[in-house]
Amino acid sequence: MSKIKTSNNQEEVKAVSKKKRSPWVEVWRRLRQNKSAMFGLAIIGLLVFCAIFADLIAPYGIDDQDLRARFITPSRDYLFGTDNFGRDILSRIIYGSRVSLQVGFIAVGISALTGGALGAIAGFYGGRLDNVIMRFVDILLAIPGILLAISIVSALGPGLQNVMIAVGIGSIPSYARIVRASVLSLRDQEFVEAAKAVGANDFRIISKHIIPNSMAPIIVQATLGVAGAILSAAGLSFIGLGIQPPTPEWGSMLSSGRQYLRDYWHIATFPGLAIMITIFALNLLGDGLRDALDPRLKS
Amino acid sequence: MRKNKKLLTLLSMMLVLVLVAVGCGTSTETPDTGDATGEVKDTLIVGQGADVVSLDPHATNDQPSSRVSKQIYNTLVNQNEAMELEPGLAESWEKIDDLTWEFKLRQGVKFHNGEDFTANDVKFTLLRALESAKIGHIVGAINPEGIEVVDNHTIKIATNEPFAPLLAHLAHTAAGMLNEKAVTEGGENYAQNPVGTGPFKFQEWKTGESVTLTRNDDYFADKAKVKTVVFRNITENTARVIELETGGIDIAYDIPPTEVSRVEEDQNLVLLRDESLSTAYIGFNAGKEPYNDVRVRQAINYAIDTDSIVEAVYQGVGKAAKGPLGTNVFGAHTDLEQYGYNLEKAKELMKEAGYENGFKATIMTNENQQRMDIAEIVQNQLRDINIETEVQVVEWGTYLDETAAGKHDMFILGWTTVTGDADYGLYALFHSSQFGDAGNRTFWSNDKVDELLDAARVEADPAKRAEYYSEAQEIIREEAPWVFTYNGENLAGTRKNVKGFKQHPAGHHKLVSVYFE
Numbered sequence: 001m002s003k004i005k006t007s008n009n010q011e012e013v014k015a016v017s018k019k020k021r022s023p024w025v026e027v028w029r030r031l032r033q034n035k036s037a038m039f040g041l042a043i044i045g046l047l048v049f050c051a052i053f054a055d056l057i058a059p060y061g062i063d064d065q066d067l068r069a070r071f072i073t074p075s076r077d078y079l080f081g082t083d084n085f086g087r088d089i090l091s092r093i094i095y096g097s098r099v100s101l102q103v104g105f106i107a108v109g110i111s112a113l114t115g116g117a118l119g120a121i122a123g124f125y126g127g128r129l130d131n132v133i134m135r136f137v138d139i140l141l142a143i144p145g146i147l148l149a150i151s152i153v154s155a156l157g158p159g160l161q162n163v164m165i166a167v168g169i170g171s172i173p174s175y176a177r178i179v180r181a182s183v184l185s186l187r188d189q190e191f192v193e194a195a196k197a198v199g200a201n202d203f204r205i206i207s208k209h210i211i212p213n214s215m216a217p218i219i220v221q222a223t224l225g226v227a228g229a230i231l232s233a234a235g236l237s238f239i240g241l242g243i244q245p246p247t248p249e250w251g252s253m254l255s256s257g258r259q260y261l262r263d264y265w266h267i268a269t270f271p272g273l274a275i276m277i278t279i280f281a282l283n284l285l286g287d288g289l290r291d292a293l294d295p296r297l298k299s
Numbered sequence: 300m301r302k303n304k305k306l307l308t309l310l311s312m313m314l315v316l317v318l319v320a321v322g323c324g325t326s327t328e329t330p331d332t333g334d335a336t337g338e339v340k341d342t343l344i345v346g347q348g349a350d351v352v353s354l355d356p357h358a359t360n361d362q363p364s365s366r367v368s369k370q371i372y373n374t375l376v377n378q379n380e381a382m383e384l385e386p387g388l389a390e391s392w393e394k395i396d397d398l399t400w401e402f403k404l405r406q407g408v409k410f411h412n413g414e415d416f417t418a419n420d421v422k423f424t425l426l427r428a429l430e431s432a433k434i435g436h437i438v439g440a441i442n443p444e445g446i447e448v449v450d451n452h453t454i455k456i457a458t459n460e461p462f463a464p465l466l467a468h469l470a471h472t473a474a475g476m477l478n479e480k481a482v483t484e485g486g487e488n489y490a491q492n493p494v495g496t497g498p499f500k501f502q503e504w505k506t507g508e509s510v511t512l513t514r515n516d517d518y519f520a521d522k523a524k525v526k527t528v529v530f531r532n533i534t535e536n537t538a539r540v541i542e543l544e545t546g547g548i549d550i551a552y553d554i555p556p557t558e559v560s561r562v563e564e565d566q567n568l569v570l571l572r573d574e575s576l577s578t579a580y581i582g583f584n585a586g587k588e589p590y591n592d593v594r595v596r597q598a599i600n601y602a603i604d605t606d607s608i609v610e611a612v613y614q615g616v617g618k619a620a621k622g623p624l625g626t627n628v629f630g631a632h633t634d635l636e637q638y639g640y641n642l643e644k645a646k647e648l649m650k651e652a653g654y655e656n657g658f659k660a661t662i663m664t665n666e667n668q669q670r671m672d673i674a675e676i677v678q679n680q681l682r683d684i685n686i687e688t689e690v691q692v693v694e695w696g697t698y699l700d701e702t703a704a705g706k707h708d709m710f711i712l713g714w715t716t717v718t719g720d721a722d723y724g725l726y727a728l729f730h731s732s733q734f735g736d737a738g739n740r741t742f743w744s745n746d747k748v749d750e751l752l753d754a755a756r757v758e759a760d761p762a763k764r765a766e767y768y769s770e771a772q773e774i775i776r777e778e779a780p781w782v783f784t785y786n787g788e789n790l791a792g793t794r795k796n797v798k799g800f801k802q803h804p805a806g807h808h809k810l811v812s813v814y815f816e
Contacts, residue, residue, distance in 0.1 A: 063675075063678075063679055065675075065676065065679045067604075067607040067610060067611045067676070070611060084611065084672070085611060085672075085675060085676065085679075086611075158692070240666050240692060244689070244690055244691070244692065245671070245674070245675045245678070245690050246675055246678060246679065246690075256668075259536065259537065259555065259557055259668065260557055261537070262537060262558070262561070263557065263561070
């Protein structure tokens with residue numbers, strides 16, 4: 001531990017003269033030492049691979065119904081069995097990873113961008129603007145996330161796009177608060193003053209100096225947020241408000257398997273496992289990233 | 300982090316709540332089953348899939364409510380399990396002229412509040428029913444001016460036009476006889492304090508949970524065999540079956556098709572399967588291109604394998620429909636030729652209609668598992684004739700509004716011919732005067748069919764009526780405003796010691812003769 005610390009200090013000293021390649025390489029190095037985080041990362045990598053090459057990997061199509069081959073339990077032809085329409089569950093889970101990852105990343109993108117921007121503005125300018133924005137965020141925070149998502153989807157109608165928007169809006173507050181907090185602590189630091197003195201405008205100061213320096217908490221929050229978003233989307237689909245058939249979505253697969261649970265366990269089990277493992281992996285990675293980005297926490 | 304913690308607290312609180320709820324649930328149940336094993340069982344517990352909406356028969360027309368109302372109220376005329384008409388509160392009836400019927404009422408019948416049942420109650424009930432937005436259509440043929448009280452136990456009822464199926468309509472559970480005094484006194488709370496003449500009296504309604512009825516010891520006919528009937532609301536299909544298996548309930552209504560074999564194989568249970576009066580269909584919006592082209596409609600009929608839908612969606616319960624009516628409805632044409640799955644023919648028809656390359660369509664339905672499943676299969680099968688469909692699952696109210704307004708392409712819906720008469724099963728669905736909310740959501744019409752339906756409605760001779768209906772059904776089948784999909788079955792399960800339970804095709808099963816062995 002102490003070795004890491006000293007090298008860290010040395011690097012900081014060096015950083016004045018040789019600026020490049022310092023922080024992120026160090027983060028990666030620390031992350032690599034965390035076995036569970038790497039395990040999480042490996043699973044996420046596998047998922048991304050599945051999502052990209054779904055067409056090549058999946059043994060069957062998304063909606064290849066074979067009404068004569070319904071309810072086949074896991075076997076050699078159908079590794080995870082078939083569902084009530086005779087569709088291969090493995091293939092649908094593989095294709096489903098596309099939907100889930102898409103929802104996860106885009107929803108987080110929406111909330112991180114808007115939340116981050118709101119928080120940065122609020123924190124940087126302070127005063128009345130800060131008050132207005134943060135009270136708005138408080139209002140959002142007062143409504144339970146899933147409830148907010150349900151009402152947004154009911155208003156906009158179901159579908160992939162609307163689910164992403166709904167889930168995204170639901171988690172804007174946490175980003176706004178995180179970014180605002182770190183902006184507040186950065187605002188009066190010397191390098192910001194220096195930038196001001198040189199004559200940089202506000203936009204440049206926020207985007208070039210403040211945001212990059214408050215990335216660490218956002219990254220951690222976003223990684224955990226992806227997990228939350230996937231879970232929310234699955235939840236929405238489970239109650240029929242999410243992605244519409246025949247698009248395979250893990251939540252809706254789980255939901256439709258529920259009615260056959262007593263006779264055919266495999267229909268609901270595998271999508272459920274897929275959700276579980278993905279969320280688990282993202283959480284491991286998120287925890288690992290937090291430790292890696294904030295060494296103080298560790299000691 | 301803080302949010303996570305909040306979430307955790309929230310979750311743990313929810314968990315505690317759930318545990319408490321579960322704890323309460325079991326603690327209220329135990330005495331029931333405890334009683335049962337002890338002495339002679341005289342409480343019948345029925346599980347159904349939804350709570351009662353109202354026990355005022357004029358305030359609702361939903362199945363769970365009607366199933367309870369059936370025990371509390373009597374109708375003038377009864378329709379037995381074979382759909383034959385029998386005397387009810389009316390001992391006899393007679394047709395005086397084309398429009399007017401005279402009913403002789405049973406004497407000495409008392410309402411649960413002690414009032415005598417008289418012709419005035421009949422008049423009051425029918426006039427009140429006519430005003431109802433929910434069930435007004437069931438008695439809609441009656442002319443409000445034409446209800447004439449002759450004496451305390453004789454009443455004349457006239458219709459606006461000759462209306463052959465009047466008796467079947469008066470046998471509908473929604474036409475149960477109310478007591479004028481009870482309704483007036485009850486006011487807005489009448490639905491919570493219903494008063495009828497039936498074999499069971501209302502005792503208690505725990506909203507969302509159960510309705511309890513007790514035996515009416517002054518019942519005019521054979522008294523009920525059990526002392527108490529409890530209708531429990533068990534929404535989840537599987538949970539209802541598990542309750543039946545474990546003896547928590549004695550009768551379970553609406554066994555889901557997926558659980559049929561399980562109930563059948565259980566030695567402690569009996570499965571009842573009877574053809575119902577319900578049908579499921581996929582309707583086209585014939586007021587819109589390309590569904591105004593009969594060839595397109597026929598092509599889709601050929602392209603959808605309804606037999607496989609029955610297999611996959613209903614697990615083989617019920618059968619693929621040949622025409623618009625189930626075979627046990629009076630006037631049903633039983634020899635219609637089923638369209639059947641014929642992809643070649645479908646493609647040919649699409650080509651003839653100029654849609655060889657297909658088109659895009661939406662299939663609208665509500666959140667009903669079976670309908671959503673049908674939609675997914677149809678979506679898949681229509682791809683073979685190049686029709687790309689999008690499935691839209693909408694909320695029930697929206698669904699009815701949108702389809703009534705003609706905003707749809709195709710939709711999946713069901714119809715139950717509760718009166719067991721072809722008039723109820725055809726007129727509202729295919730007559731040109733019934734476009735939109737009234738029932739004809741396909742906006743399809745045919746002059747000849749209009750004519751036949753009108754004629755059959757006023758014709759007194761059953762044989763002639765059946766003939767008219769047969770012809771109408773042939774045209775409807777040929778013109779295919781629907782994909783004729785499915786004729787249903789009523790599925791109920793009982794414990795083995797439950798005797799005397801029979802299913803009524805309309806789904807409102809009588810419990811008066813049920814007993815334990």
